[in-house]
Amino acid sequence: MKKVITTFAVLTTLLFGVEIMIKGSDTMLNLVQRLGEAFSTVQPDVTVSVTGGGSGVGINAMINREVPVAMASRAMKSKELSQARSNGVNPVEIVIALDGLSVIVNSKNQVSKLTIDQIGAIYRGEITNWNQIGGPNKKIVLYGRQPNSGTFVFFRDEVVKGEYSTSMRQMNGNAQIVEGVKADEGGIGYVGLGYIKDIEGIKPVAIARKPAEEFVSPKDEKALKSGAYPLTRPLFLYTNGKPKGAVRDFITFILGNSGQQIVETEGYLPVTQNYADRNQQILQ
Amino acid sequence: MMKEPPPARRIYRKLFISNIGFLFLAIPLFAFILFIAYMIFYLFSNGINVLSWEFLTKPPVQGMTAGGILPCVIGTVYITLLSLIFSIPIGVLAAIYLAEYAPDNIITRIIRSAIRSLAGIPSIVYGLFGVALLVRGIGIPPSVLASGVTLSLMNLPWIIATAEEATHAIPGSFREGALAVGATKWEAIRHNVLPFAFPGILTGILLALARTMGETAPILFTGVSYYTSGLPQTILHKFMALPYHLFVLATQHDQIMKVRPLAFGTAVVLLILVLTFDAIAFIIRLRIAATNKWQV
Amino acid sequence: MKLRRSVDRGVRILFSANAVLAAAVLVGILLFLLIYGIRAFIPTSAFDPEDPLTHPVKIISFLFGTRWNPDAYGQPRYGIVPLLLGSVITTFIALLLAIPLGIASAIFIAERLKGGVRIAIKMLVELFAGFPSVVIGFFGLILLGPFISRLFGVASGLNILNASLVLAVMSLPTIISVSEDALRVVPYSFREAAYALGASPWTTALKIILPAARSGILAAVLLGFGRAIGETMAVLMVAGNAPIIPRSLFDPVRTITTTIAIELGESTFNSIHFFALFALGFILFLIALGTNLLAESLIKREKRSFTL
Numbered sequence: 001m002k003k004v005i006t007t008f009a010v011l012t013t014l015l016f017g018v019e020i021m022i023k024g025s026d027t028m029l030n031l032v033q034r035l036g037e038a039f040s041t042v043q044p045d046v047t048v049s050v051t052g053g054g055s056g057v058g059i060n061a062m063i064n065r066e067v068p069v070a071m072a073s074r075a076m077k078s079k080e081l082s083q084a085r086s087n088g089v090n091p092v093e094i095v096i097a098l099d100g101l102s103v104i105v106n107s108k109n110q111v112s113k114l115t116i117d118q119i120g121a122i123y124r125g126e127i128t129n130w131n132q133i134g135g136p137n138k139k140i141v142l143y144g145r146q147p148n149s150g151t152f153v154f155f156r157d158e159v160v161k162g163e164y165s166t167s168m169r170q171m172n173g174n175a176q177i178v179e180g181v182k183a184d185e186g187g188i189g190y191v192g193l194g195y196i197k198d199i200e201g202i203k204p205v206a207i208a209r210k211p212a213e214e215f216v217s218p219k220d221e222k223a224l225k226s227g228a229y230p231l232t233r234p235l236f237l238y239t240n241g242k243p244k245g246a247v248r249d250f251i252t253f254i255l256g257n258s259g260q261q262i263v264e265t266e267g268y269l270p271v272t273q274n275y276a277d278r279n280q281q282i283l284q
Numbered sequence: 285m286m287k288e289p290p291p292a293r294r295i296y297r298k299l300f301i302s303n304i305g306f307l308f309l310a311i312p313l314f315a316f317i318l319f320i321a322y323m324i325f326y327l328f329s330n331g332i333n334v335l336s337w338e339f340l341t342k343p344p345v346q347g348m349t350a351g352g353i354l355p356c357v358i359g360t361v362y363i364t365l366l367s368l369i370f371s372i373p374i375g376v377l378a379a380i381y382l383a384e385y386a387p388d389n390i391i392t393r394i395i396r397s398a399i400r401s402l403a404g405i406p407s408i409v410y411g412l413f414g415v416a417l418l419v420r421g422i423g424i425p426p427s428v429l430a431s432g433v434t435l436s437l438m439n440l441p442w443i444i445a446t447a448e449e450a451t452h453a454i455p456g457s458f459r460e461g462a463l464a465v466g467a468t469k470w471e472a473i474r475h476n477v478l479p480f481a482f483p484g485i486l487t488g489i490l491l492a493l494a495r496t497m498g499e500t501a502p503i504l505f506t507g508v509s510y511y512t513s514g515l516p517q518t519i520l521h522k523f524m525a526l527p528y529h530l531f532v533l534a535t536q537h538d539q540i541m542k543v544r545p546l547a548f549g550t551a552v553v554l555l556i557l558v559l560t561f562d563a564i565a566f567i568i569r570l571r572i573a574a575t576n577k578w579q580v
Numbered sequence: 581m582k583l584r585r586s587v588d589r590g591v592r593i594l595f596s597a598n599a600v601l602a603a604a605v606l607v608g609i610l611l612f613l614l615i616y617g618i619r620a621f622i623p624t625s626a627f628d629p630e631d632p633l634t635h636p637v638k639i640i641s642f643l644f645g646t647r648w649n650p651d652a653y654g655q656p657r658y659g660i661v662p663l664l665l666g667s668v669i670t671t672f673i674a675l676l677l678a679i680p681l682g683i684a685s686a687i688f689i690a691e692r693l694k695g696g697v698r699i700a701i702k703m704l705v706e707l708f709a710g711f712p713s714v715v716i717g718f719f720g721l722i723l724l725g726p727f728i729s730r731l732f733g734v735a736s737g738l739n740i741l742n743a744s745l746v747l748a749v750m751s752l753p754t755i756i757s758v759s760e761d762a763l764r765v766v767p768y769s770f771r772e773a774a775y776a777l778g779a780s781p782w783t784t785a786l787k788i789i790l791p792a793a794r795s796g797i798l799a800a801v802l803l804g805f806g807r808a809i810g811e812t813m814a815v816l817m818v819a820g821n822a823p824i825i826p827r828s829l830f831d832p833v834r835t836i837t838t839t840i841a842i843e844l845g846e847s848t849f850n851s852i853h854f855f856a857l858f859a860l861g862f863i864l865f866l867i868a869l870g871t872n873l874l875a876e877s878l879i880k881r882e883k884r885s886f887t888l
Binding site: 040050172173 | 344345346347348425509510511512513514517521522535536537538539540541
Binding site for chain 2: 584585588591592598599601602603605606609612613684685688689691692699700701705708710711712713714718719721722723749752781782783785786803806809810811816840841844845857861865871872873
């Protein structure tokens with residue numbers, strides 16, 4: 001039965017034009033949506049369809065050949081890679097942008113720099129009041145994402161290094177976290193780079209890996225590009241095998257000038273030279 | 285010993301207290317109606333400025349912070365129509381069976397009970413069922429088709445319930461008259477019952493249509509997409525939908541304050557669609573009550 | 581004549597098939613939820629002793645566990661207690677508001693309004709039952725949320741209180757509608773007898789009609805309960821969505837429905853997490869089915885009590 005339907009789907013695609021289905025990271029949802037929008041004005045016969053669900057879901061869908069492209073805000077795990085191979089799928093990894101995860105607090109909060117360990121302790125629920133780290137006497141209110149978010153996973157693995165406190169409010173998206181911290185003087189949240197641009201009411205915190213090291217703010221572009229900011233991460237697209245046809249055109253568009261400009265407008269960093277070289281090798 | 289009849293004053297006072305009492309009871313009802321009216325007014329006053337020919341006929345642009353909601357309207361229309369294509373025939377036929385043919389035994393009672401219970405099952409459960417049966421089981425990809433079938437499973441019980449009620453309300457004398465002149469049971473139903481039950485059945489269908497347009501949970505995992513750059517070319521393609529778009533603009537977009545006016549606009553378009561069909565159903569219902577002396 | 585008879589029989593078979601098909605859907609849903617839900621408790625083909633995410637759930641820890649944490653850093657937990665509490669508490673508070681308001685309104689409509697006005701008001705109330713839940717959730721998010729935040733001085737208006745208010749508003753039409761039906765089923769002779777004895781309409785309604793209709797009213801409450809506990813989108817937008825055991829009215833909360841909605845799209849197919857969500861759905865289905873069947877039998881009981 002499945003075969004009948006997939007054949008029908010392939011036939012209709014051939015008759016009606018190509019649809020590129022992209023599934024995965026909610027962090028990248030808006031970015032890839034904008035890219036898809038721009039691409040379809042350049043190539044109108046190709047329809048781009050973008051759905052969220054989280055990096056894990058997108059990767060899984062690609063492994064099961066349900067979608068041609070997965071978008072992920074984290075790298076594929078080794079388990080996922082071996083699962084792919086045993087399924088006859090050869091995942092190809094392309095970096096389309098860089099993100100600096102920012103930790104934000106309410107602009108009325110005096111605290112402006114924290115170490116990774118401190119942030120981790122806060123999110124594990126071990127530090128519960130701002131006055132324990134040089135801030136006002138206010139309860140810390142945690143804002144975060146939902147478990148389906150790659151950002152949730154990334155932040156947990158890199159910063160929290162344990163379980164999130166159960167009191168963390170799980171918001172539906174980055175924007176809601178910003179709104180939450182804006183309205184809450186005791187709030188703290190983590191959002192993608194694109195969300196701290198020109199926003200009033202919140203401010204990003206400068207972060208250091210260790211108390212002895214320098215504190216780097218995500219607003220420092222040089223530090224972002226050089227990798228000095230501790231929470232930078234690449235944003236990936238995964239395809240099954242080397243991208244061909246419309247998918248290849250789309251990816252070439254993203255890595256080209258207009259695509260990378262959209263990346264910057266959305267608030268992310270364009271692909272750095274070493275990643276660009278790697279991409280080129282893959283696409284050859 | 286018989287009590288003296290009370291003076292007229294006492295009777296008037298009793299009725300007065302009675303009326304005051306009912307006035308108290310009326311307060312929550314009218315407060316509720318006022319609340320609905322306020323909500324509709326609030327949404328319309330904020331959203332009506334956004335509405336324009338462009339808004340309805342253009343797709344979203346600039347990261348969905350501008351442009352229109354055409355793919356959402358089309359998507360909603362597609363899945364709702366598809367769901368009704370399945371559930372109207374099955375539903376009306378099933379309803380006629382229950383109203384006219386079903387014997388009064390345990391099996392019929394179980395069937396009726398099952399259908400009535402289905403009407404009260406949460407919509408997210410239908411979403412789960414859609415994923416399990418259609419997407420994973422049969423292998424239909426998340427698409428207009430998968431969502432349409434899931435929605436038809438959901439609105440089938442509503443249509444059956446209202447259609448059965450409408451058919452059942454026709455008095456027995458109508459059928460008996462036809463049978464008396466030699467018609468078969470089906471002919472009696474077809475000529476003497478259905479034409480009169482038709483307005484009631486239509487009301488039920490319109491109400492089901494209105495409710496289906498606003499449903500989000502069943503389509504979340506069976507085919508709705510955050511964004512598609514074109515309209516769904518076939519029923520095996522993904523789609524955008526009005527209620528999901530409202531949800532996205534209100535909670536998941538990266539500039540929710542900037543797109544807030546668009547969210548209002550989407551809410552207003554959805555409300556206009558839903559309320560229009562509800563209003564038509566309402567008018568039909570009133571006309572049934574006015575012209576047919578046997579319907580309550 | 582023979583043709584007409586066979587058409588008649590054919591039509592009868594066609595019609596009955598449809599009815600059976602419709603009823604079969606219920607069985608289908610039950611079966612699928614059960615089949616998929618059960619698989620949360622047995623090892624899947626991807627079972628890996630090293631990877632806790634592939635370990636099947638123990639039934640005891642599912643039913644009585646107090647942490648729901650499927651994407652854990654370490655051992656995932658699938659305890660439904662916080663979710664069940666979230667569903668029950670928000671529904672309970674919603675009903676606390678909706679029941680008195682609903683019954684009061686129903687009494688007014690049934691006893692005081694006549695003919696066209698009654699039908700008009702009834703339809704108005706039923707219309708609202710069909711309102712898109714995202715719209716109500718949107719309203720709760722942008723208006724109720726900040727209102728609660730300002731009125732009570734709490735940081736976030738997305739909490740149990742907001743969810744309960746929204747659910748109260750959504751279950752009210754059901755309670756009003758079914759209660760009104762229950763009151764109307766009481767034979768008019770009851771009222772006539774009361775008036776003949778000198779009772780006012782108010783006393784009659786409260787002391788005679790209401791108690792007579794109590795089975796039907798109870799059914800209305802149950803159906804309102806079912807409506808509230810099954811609501812997804814509106815609650816998703818206003819409840820704060822933290823899977824905790826709440827300690828105050830202003831804590832965020834997760835319900836069974838919102839957990840499924842949030843996590844189904846994120847769980848990888850055929851993983852333990854995926855199946856655990858179906859197990860959740862099965863529990864929700866049982867609750868909804870149970871309340872519906874109970875409500876139905878109560879309505880039948882009320883109708884029967886007047887036909888002696």
